[in-house]
Amino acid sequence: MRIVGGRHRGRTLAAPGGRDVRPTSDRTRQALFNILEHGDFFADEGPTLEGRVVLDAFCGTGALGLEALSRGAEAALFLDVSRASLDLARTNAATLKETGRCHFIQGDATKAPIARQAAGLAFLDPPYGQGLAPRALESLVVGGWLALEALCVVEIGGDDPFEAPPGFETLDERRYGDTRVLFLKRG
Template structure:
């Protein structure tokens, strides 16, 4: 697994052994960031704060940093994944622009710093998307007009909680990326 583009392009990332962490493939990550930065959403990562929930190896947040994001906040509760994430950050010498929170992404508490982009890759089929989205809202983790991207299994149903609007749904192999924004108040 490598960083696909940006200033750290080609840098190898470590993944924990076993099946507890399922890193997003390089190809799917490339497609995701192409959609974000040059495709439908055309977002500018330069100077952005990115929140990587269920971070695992940190590949999504580290990819955003490589492409110009100013800061990345990683949330990961699994100890083995947390250790690998810390090594990946050190390998890229990105410690000064990252914050790693060893906690449950469904129980975030108050925001340390609101994010313009949230990248969420929860374990498949465990019903964690809804609670994590509610935690984002409750804790003030989103800047106005923040974009949220959820990776899940392509055949997994999404039970979207109140307060969010689905903007796009794209499939890449076994994965599915859902693009959301906080819904405008009625």
């Protein structure tokens, strides 16, 4: 697993053994960031990543948040219930010398703690087949994690049902093998 674009392009990230964490593939991550960089998702018409605070919920290795930092995001918030995942994300951030722009928070995204800062761009990559994404989106709003009009990129299993919670609009949906990627805007 590696960073696929930006100033850290080609740098290798540590990945866990076993099946507890399922990192987003390099190919899917490249496609997702191409869509973000070339899409028109924000009302301010600014670059999608440049200067934005991003949230990587269910962060696992931290690859999505670190990819965003590599491509110009200002800061990244990493949220995961697993201490081992947060330690891995922290290790990967240290490898890239990005820890100064990262905040690591242990917590359940479906019962999110109160945020220190709201993100304008959020990545949610929950375990497949458990219906966690809609609950997490609602909880992240309540906890103050998502700014108004935040763009949320949600990765779910290809066959997982998904209904956007109230206050979210689905802007786009893509399929990559057994993965669906949804682009939602918080109203």
